[in-house]
Amino acid sequence: MGLRMRVHDKEPIGQALRRFKKLIERSGMQKELRAHQYYEKPCEQRRRAEVRKQKAARKASLGRA
Numbered sequence: 001m002g003l004r005m006r007v008h009d010k011e012p013i014g015q016a017l018r019r020f021k022k023l024i025e026r027s028g029m030q031k032e033l034r035a036h037q038y039y040e041k042p043c044e045q046r047r048r049a050e051v052r053k054q055k056a057a058r059k060a061s062l063g064r065a
Contacts, residue, residue, distance in 0.1 A: 003027055 005023055007016045024030050040048075 003029070 003023060005016075005020055
């Protein structure tokens with residue numbers, strides 16, 4: 001997945017960098033890179049997904065009460 005960003009003429013480098021960071025974050029690439037930074041066993045992935053589901057269910061049930 002390739003992203004392109006054009007730097008405008010006379011645009012400060014700080015502003016261009018900020019736009020680039022937002023672009024990376026919105027595309028989901030940063031999240032994916034962090035997920036693949038270290039190997040995680042499939043059983044650990046399932047366990048974390050299950051914990052995430054339980055937290056979401058608990059949060060949803062607290063919102064209704």
